[in-house]
Amino acid sequence: MDSPIIHWFRRDLRLTDNTALHAANETGAPIIPVFIFDPAIIESPQISLPRLGFLLKGLEALDQSLRERGSRLMIRRGDPRTILPELVQQFGAVAVYCNRDVTPFAQRRDAEVEAALGVPLHSYDDVFLLPPGSVMKAEHAPYTVFTPFKSKWLTIPKPEMTQTPLQFWRGEGESSTVPILADFGKTLSMPLPDAGETEAERRLQTFLSKPIEDYVEERNRLDAAPDDDTLHGSSFLSPYLRLGMLSPRQAYWGAWEKYKELTANPFPSWRGEPKTDTFVFLPDPRSAQESVKAWVSELIWRDFYGHILFHFPHVLKGSFRPAYDRVAWRNAPDDLAAWKAGMTGYPVVDAAMHQLAAMGWMPNRARMIVASFLTKDLLIHWREGERHFMNLLIDGDPAANNGGWQWSAGTGTDAQPYFRVFNPVSQGEKFDPDGAYVRRWIPELRDVPTKFIHTPHLMDKPPTGYPAPIVEHRMARERALTAFKAVG
16 A cells, blocks of 8 residues: 555645645545644633634534545644654654645744654645735735735636545544543533534535625624524624635635626636726626625635735734834723623624624624724723634634734724724614614613614613713724824
8 A cells, every 4th residue: 555645634624625635635645634733722822712612513524524435533632743753653654735824833833843754744825815925016025905915816816626536544543533622621601603614615605695695785784684694794604714614715716606697797807817907897886796796805805914914924913013012002901801791881892792702703893893992992902802802703813813903903004094983883873773783682782772772871761780881982082093193
């Protein structure tokens, strides 16, 4: 029998359209599928218990898929720099294959693993549609503003999906089982969505079948029907993209097929051929075609923030614009605790924070609202919010989470200007006009009349058990502007 090779699963928990796995399969050698629980990650203060639980469910689904093919997932716990060389020696493996990640930690780890292996480590670009370094200015400098990045991104051919029969090691003598949270000394009461590539593909097809046609109209509505598949106008695919249960190519080409279905004149530029006018101009910005394009823009944002982290790793420790590290952020532990608990007295902010605590997720509009409130109304450092999100989100991604928080704070690339501050009352009135979102997530406000649903403190008899606003917005806005102007 040919000497085996190892595929090291990380954030690519699928067999379909897996770039490194496809390359490994092309060698013709049997593939040993491995996942390693690295204590540096599992025991990190940044670990999210909901995300860990979702990861375990994804590993269960991956292991089941492998067992249906006569193999199984080999589970190990320890330092990959030690575990992988041991596996190479144990099974006589001649190479290790994996997909790259862009975080500074991942890059250091992979370099150290490669030095310790004794056999080649073959790594591939799989996490993003276009990998870092492939979308550059003419002078080969990275883009730092989204709009020109997107314009260039659209001119570059996108990789096609890969699909080949896989040849896996049969797993003789191995009895690895996927652990449960209790094996890590942890418990979680939060219900988690189904995981795995089958569920990811089901959600993608459900979203593409109809909801994507209304994405422009629905994506910001907090009161949209909160069913399990189209939460608040969202595709709810971010958790599956985060852990690689769905590839970005599956998402992109699925949207492309939908676009072709909706228009009689699909543009070749959707496949990446250079073209000055990337898309046809449609007079109705609410059209189904425009909605598809708007959703694809979210995939481009995902690439953009990944590229920013790769080229500017300092963003994980400070502001993209270093001048804003001098902002006089407030040390206000009581206000921070009220924000985390969803007890600020601003219903739309508190509803979003309750949702985050209940399901490890919230829609993008809600993320912007709560981030603006923390960084502008409370003038608390964006890193506090970034850390809290990473501790709870099932889709928490270092690049996207950091990019979103710095955008909201006005400290990042392509940032919201610092003088734009979301008014938490008007945001609620605009995106949850009847209060359905607030009533769902804040039981104390379910009987409040719609007239007061976003300002219950103005009622003659405010509801018991719900606080008055912890800060006056107009005053807080001026305070934030003064603090930013002092360094800008």
